[in-house]
Amino acid sequence: MTVTAPDQAPVAEVPKAGATRLVDRVFRMRELAILVVFLVMIAVTQAGNSAFLSEQGVKDLLLNATILVLVATGQTLVVITRNVDLSVGSTLGISAFAAGLHLQNGGNPAVAVTLAVLLGIGFGLLNGLLVSLGQVPALVVTLGTLYIIRGIDSIWVGSRQITAADLPGGFVDFGSGGLSAVPYLALIALAVLVATAYYLKHFGGGRELYALGSNPEAARLAGIPVRKRILAAYTVCGALAGLAGAMYLARFGNVDSGTGSGYELTVVSAVVVGGVAFTGGSGSVYGAALGALLLTSVNSVLPALGVSSVWVLAINGVLLVLAIAVDRIVALRVASALKKRNARHA
Amino acid sequence: ATACGGTTKEDVKNEGGVAASAGKADPNAATKKGLTVGFLPKQVNNPYFTSADQGGEKAVRELGSTFKEVGPTSATDTAGQVSYVNTLTQQQVDAMAVSAQDPGALCTALKQAMKNGIKVVTYDSDTNPECRNAFVSQASAEDLGRTEVQLLAEQIDYRGEIAILSAAQTATNQNTWIDFMKDELKDRKYKNMKLVEVAYGNDDAQQSFQQTQGLLQEHPNLKGIISPTTVGIKAAAQYLSGSKYKGKVKLTGLGTPNDMRTYVKNGTVEAFELWDPAKLGELAARTAVALASGQITGKEGETFTAGAMGEYTLGKDGVINLGKPTVFNAGNIDRFDF
Amino acid sequence: MTHPSDTGPAPVLALKDISKSFGAVRALRDVSLELFPGEVHALAGENGAGKSTLIKTLAGVHRPDAGQVLLDGEPVVFHGPGDARDAGIAVIYQEPTLFPDLSIAENIFMGRQPRRALRRIDRRATRDATTALMRRLGVSLDPDRPARGLSIADQQIVEIAKALSFDARVLIMDEPTAALTHSEVARLFGVVRALRDQGAAVLFISHRLEEIFEICRRVTTLRDGAWIASEPLAGMTEDDLVRRMVGRDLAELYPKQDVTPGEVALSVRRLTREGVFTDVSFDVRRGEIVGLAGLVGAGRTEVARAVFGIDRRDAGEVVVDGRKLTNGAPSTAMAAGLALVPEDRRAQGLVMDMSIERNIGLTGLGTTVRAGLMDRGAERSRSLDWAVKLQVKYARIADTVNTLSGGNQQKVVLAKWLATRPKVLIVDEPTRGIDVGTKAEVHRLLSWLAADGVAVLMISSDLPEILGMADRVLVMHEGRLTAEIPRTDATEETVMAAATGRTAA
């Protein structure tokens, strides 16, 4: 690690290299760790099964991750503010059904997707209002809305289900189609991801999300519109869960009252593996997206390696713990390097 | 009866089971009216069980009794299902028809119900025989297992690698079918067919999806898949129809016509089979009423008339078979709606 | 009631008959205050007098229950800190309010970063501006370093930089110097004078009276939430000011008793924590008060932490009263008779959401026990005892400590540790944020403890305090002990020389 003496550098030209981009580098290092784990995993699998990275194989990998990436992106926004949204699975389920119902009745796909997103926004707003105006713990509230939305979904959907037969062929084809190995859905998710990341990094609103997660009281004193920001984070999270619902419909062509139940744990896992801290204020959507990719890929890698599905769950869990541990050790290393580097000279 | 100062499995074998049915059947007893029959499926909101229970409801109404349905919202919430058995017991229904999430877990509660004079019929998924009066089986496990292999064999000309995509590893009925499939495959006419793997998709669309992908990647020469679960076959079909394997890898198993219509029409699937769930529910309902009326008690060899469905005879352990499953293909699928 | 304004310009900011209550506590009662451009105005008062509350009212954090805030003579209502900021008021709060995960540059400019096209943040400009600010304050903090892990002093400096970056018309500073050493304070005052000369109005709070006299022109005194006086400092003596604040005459500030040191109670040998401090050896004898001086970041706190066992040491040993301490185990250090009053009272000294009673009780969990169960009566009387001894100002002993004023919180920390009846007491900045009256009490207490045979190691950035209280002064510079100066030789010059690394006296 290079040591710079900031005091010596002329004010106008602070060097870009060296330690000046330290904060960013810490983030990037965490993402890098996950990326390396992911690449190693893929390489090992490819070595064991040459069919793995066929065009179809790559497409499947990307498709599997797509929906989780979207929801994890939204979740990251909320987690950065030191909150959490456990209701995303329920929101995904109910939006998927709403979109499906519209299409079943001969509706327009664009309208259906909009409907799903609007429904997501609605529930996001509900969560956001409860958390920001009610100032009550997000964990409890969103566990509550998880149950409420799921309950409403079950009552509304009953035993009905939407199957591929009810959907316009074009919609379903879009769900599995793509530009050679890159599915359309993955492109949409990628666009959302990049836009969100750019906003978080380069816009005041994005930075304020980090600030208020890092120290809510200080954020208030700094005049940041705390409630508005939290509300916005939840709304976007809900909207993305809604969009993910529409994509789920396109992808699986099948929705019933159980769709998306239990999904919150998967999403939270992805976010955690991606290095987004639940204490707020740190982490990035790229990390969360990588976490999502890693998690879903494990489920493809193990069958492709011929690992009996009996083992999948255990290996999944162990990998999850390993990923978090590795990330933590990297972070500790960085922190101690940081401390040594900062021994001040008066 | 202790070995090494402890109670082991050996000791328990000697304890022996208790016969559930008591009393004597009177085949000519009048069918009672004004009974309450409770249906307790594995999961409410599940289309399959909804069809079955609607069949049951129709029959119960016809017989002049009251129908009610309760159940958990998750098919793995065994504790929830136990509470519902208790609830039905507390509400003093006359008979209940239960599709058991677990063969053992419901036993204590069901025995308690029978002690309180409630007749217990299981349908779709059985419990241990001593915990119920009768079991209405959707088709004999043997028939299902063997016919699925036969269906697939015809589609792949009796040669090539095949795999099975099942539900949960613990699903009792699936496991029995798979055992019969393996047994059927021992026949010489299948000597060119090889079962390479049994995968489990846990009756979850996404997992079944990914398990299908895994099967195809791991076994590039795979010719066919049997999925004896409605969720599994649907997910596998959806994956195949959007992949390069469409039409090349054959898929069969248990599915509902409504789920599978698209895939049969777009050529992903040639043929699959299933019993009619509504008929299953109806038979369960009629069995329950027959038990409550004293026409049968659950002993082997007893017979009763199930309305328009005709006469049924109780087999060993009080098992009643619904009959052979129906095979659906492009030719007949449009005649069914469930 | 208000002191008539004696000079030309009208007040930029004024408070008229402000009252504010928290539940049943009346923190402010009909307080008035006028701030003029081009003057530094002091706000004085004991701990809990209501100074911080007054400031938070000015800053729009609290809404007054009654009374008016006047900006340029016009009544205004601030709905939040953002409103006050937009009106040109910059505030340094008593407790640092940083975002630990964000860089120093972002901390300073949060919410008003320089923009590029399309409202994107100009990171480069942000960083450059931060570097310039640091230069102005004469410190070298890396703008890209995250705020997490900054020492209290560095945090305070970032807060100051943040407030300066506003170029505000009104600058309000709530004890900005509490954690700073002499040279940094001098630097800060230079900047403040420059701002004043450019026409800014400054409101300054400090419990170091000499600072008030050095930089302020007028002073407003509060006592128990009530306005006492607003008057020019010229012609006043420290004693006059103290009388206004406490309503009576003050005893001596440094009542050091002469004690003949006994045997060694704390012995530290070749203590090292890599990258932090190296090869630190010293003894403290029973009855002795040893001062540990140094510039901010010299590593004094780190030494104290390692001695107490909060951090593991890489090498060396610590002996308390003949017992060698286990590495990294505060519980064994406590059992051996060691106590550490940490420098960060909010994070380290107190559990903010717990009651006064239980906070003090926390160090006595091993003793206020009967048959394995908590003896609540014993716990309460132990806590009450010490809260009264240290004259903590509270409504009920069962109130949470976060309702106390800063100084009273500090007293609770002291009470908590004195209640363990330690043989060796390490105090890290024991009087930071404590008013003069209490400060004298704390000093008397330390002196009395020493006379009673306790060995005291006192870390302080308040040099007069060190000089006034210590029998011996140890000086640290960049992680090493650079000098040991007996009381007779210790002067500002000798200590500062060693602290800045010039050859020790």
Place this chain on the structure above:
Amino acid sequence: MPDSLTRAVRWDTVVGALLVVVLLLSFTTVDGFGNALNLSFLIGNTLPIALIAMPMTLLVVSGEIDLSVASTAGLSGAVMGALWNQGMAIETIIPVCLAIGVVCGLVNGLLVTRLGLPSLAVTIGTLAAYRGIAQIVLGSDAVTDFPSAYLDFAAGRIGDTFVPYAFLPFLVLLAIAVVALHATPFGRSLFATGAGEEAARFAGIRVKRQKLILFTVTGLMSALTGVFWALHYASARYDNATGLELSVVAAVLLGGIDFDGGKGTLGGAIAGVFLLGALQNVMSLKDVSAQSQIVVTGVLLVLSVLGPRVARQIAAARAGRRAATAPAPDPKAPAPTT
């Protein structure tokens, strides 16, 4: 008096009162609720949640969480089934299962305390891992033939009373837990750790050791719950108790335990557990569908946090008005900010 007012709005008291009200109302107005059998079912089905809620409360008070509890219970049940099938004596098996629970808890605890990982993340990982190991250990088996003496103890009740046998040991455990949390120095230090970990460490509290102990005890209790579950439902399967962690968390949250740590009472948590259990029982008896029950649970949760907040605000407003009118020094109402 604001003093009594603050006490009255303490949420755990409210939950306790609510439980009493629900019980009283149900006794008088709901058919089938008040009889001994139903009550024993209600208690028996709620016991697993209550058993885990006890250590979970302690853990949450100290600022951590364990989501792997249900999987640990599942693993312990699976091991029990597997060993039983191999002919080991049940008296040996149960200690082995408990030891496995201790190991599971230790692993969680070591990961959290030694590596400093967030417990939420770690236990989401071990939630999958332990369940996966359970699946590997027992596979698709469902073991049901445990000795009847044990089954009867786990499922039976004392004579014709409403008290299940297992309720008595539970009360003993509860008493121990209440004393440990609310009357010992250990409990006091848990609150301190939860509310301010660094300050607790500076006060000489051995935070890491204490957390390690808690995780271990949680593992032990989860394993005990797993054993109880397998015997109570007479079924050892790898997926026993799936999803129980959410029920535990919901009940504990309802009981007013703050997941930021440092707040709450065990009484509140247990009241929360039994309130949810009783409500579900009553709703089932009243034929409220499972779906609607989910909504009710959710609404209760939201109210459990909104309610106290509104009450606090009202209390603070009143105290403020009082202070404004009467200048006499008065005890403080809770602080409205920070």
